[in-house]
Amino acid sequence: MNSQVLDVNSVDYLEYKGKHKGILAWILSTDHKRIGILYLVSLTTFFVVGVLLGFLMRFEMLSQGKTIVDAQTYNALFTLHGIIMIFLVIIPGIPAVFGNFFLPIQIGAKDVAFPRLNLLSWWLYLIGAIFALSSLFLSGGPIDTGWTFYIPYSSRYTSTNVILPLLGAFILGFSSILTGLNFVTTVHRLRAPGMTFFKMPLFVWAIYSTAWIQVVATPVVGITIILVMLERLFYVGIFDPTLGGDPILFQHLFWIYSHPAVYIMILPAMGVVSEIIPTFARRTIFGYKAIAFSSLSIAIIGYLVWGHHMFTSGMSDTSRWIFSFLTFIVAIPSGVKVFNWVATLYKGSIDLGTPLIYVLAFIFLFSIGGLTGLVLGSIATDIHVHDTYFVPGHFHYVMFGGTIFIFFAAIHYWFPKMFGKMYNEKWAKIAVGIMFVGFNMLYFPMFILGYMGMPRRYYDYLPEYAGLHILSTIGSWVLIAGLTIMIINLIKAVRGPKNAPMNPWGGLTLEWQVPSPPPLENFREIPEIKHGPYDYHYYEEEKVEYEHSK
């Protein structure tokens, strides 16, 4: 018994020998850190598959007419690319990997509130993924509806496998709800003594706000999916007009979830940014409460704007202006965040480490994504660019330039803590530089193509669009080169020696006060919190030394 107690406090979570051995020690582990790594590995695998599908799509668009695949395969490619990237990568993304790993440590807890439920969430994620991708290998062929499953095409006309990916999305929804439930409970019940809500790190605030959206929004898409299945299998008239249904009702229900899902994707990324900036600027975050409340405001207002996806679908005029107005309001808390981040950097003692470079790239890309979002949120301009390349251009700037770039920032920020190892900083910086160039080459031409009238999801194009399509495709190659360098650099570091200090960046939040990698139960003693999470003043004024091993 004694040796067991000693073990959980002194052996790191990677080396701890529990009841199971080998792979079972991972896939049956209820340790929040191991579950975080499980998500990291599965997510990265799906991300690579999604990138390959995207690469094939762009390759097809290199020349007019058929380049490598036919039109039907192209439809399947963009559908699967969307389903994988949305449901399997960016929705679980930062909360599942870094939320699982760092939320309990940042609030001074030993684990999440429901560790077994946490493991169940990962299993549901995996089962959902198998269902979502199984349509690839079954007769009927892969689903071709687009990731939005719009009615009546998905319920009546397509002969591809629709039911299995729908079921997959339904199961993935459960995984997401349970993770959200776990995080809300953990934040309410397991904060260390002295860790009041306003002493929580901003990453925790962001994950907490996100968890609420996961709990209250995801059931809507679950119910919608069941209704689509009932309609497709049993001809129950809910959405299909020929059966007496209303197709716009489907769009309402779908976007009631899927727009808040955009904030499920981006809010945690904003939380990561609020961690990295104070650490690398050596400054207390500017406007802590404003950032915390802006996370909540984005979560709340973000729930009310779904109708802006439906401006051209036959919704009432009254709805159109109401949703347009609400959409513009979301820009306010988003702007509050960007101004506070920049104000934190101002007069800071900036250390231009790899995570901060990713963050700076994010601020640039996300600002373009956000501003082009206003073009789409405004009814008059939306009607011009709706369903053109402008839309994928916009959401790739927000989702890839926003969430995924910050996912990369987070992995470079917390990598030394998660694995106890350091990566090669020079190669990491080269990779982000190449990715930044490739990203803009790939996606910026899409804005111009869209403005010129190139419709999205088309497999062919007119000669006047050729130049920009070729530029965009070459951009995808540059981006993939950068991604490859980044992944190889990180894999090499994982296989390398344990050389990371406890606090390589000089961070002040609790994860930097425990060993790298953390022991099984995170803390020898549950810490007592006396000051704010980014209180560099406290250390300067009190002349208290903190561990900073760089």
Place this chain on the structure above:
Amino acid sequence: MATDKNEHEKSHLIGYGTYVLSWLALLSLAILTVAVAGLDLGNFTLFTALLIAAIKSALVIMIFMHIKYDEPIFKVFLAIALLVLVIVFVLMGFDVFYR
């Protein structure tokens, strides 16, 4: 602490009578739902159906799910979910009733 727990558990004890009454109320409301579906209430059809459904859910949530006897925080969580539902209905109403 142990006493607190016992008191907490004691407060969860609900007599069979309450359950049976709630069950009868739910059955009556189910019959009412079917009966009302046959009447032409014009613009109030949807409102009436939703009102009966809301009373039925309230009975299930309060009595069978013990929310009535539980900590206030659960009521807050429930209120948030309900508020979200109301907002969704109102915003969709702007489309359905003004189309």
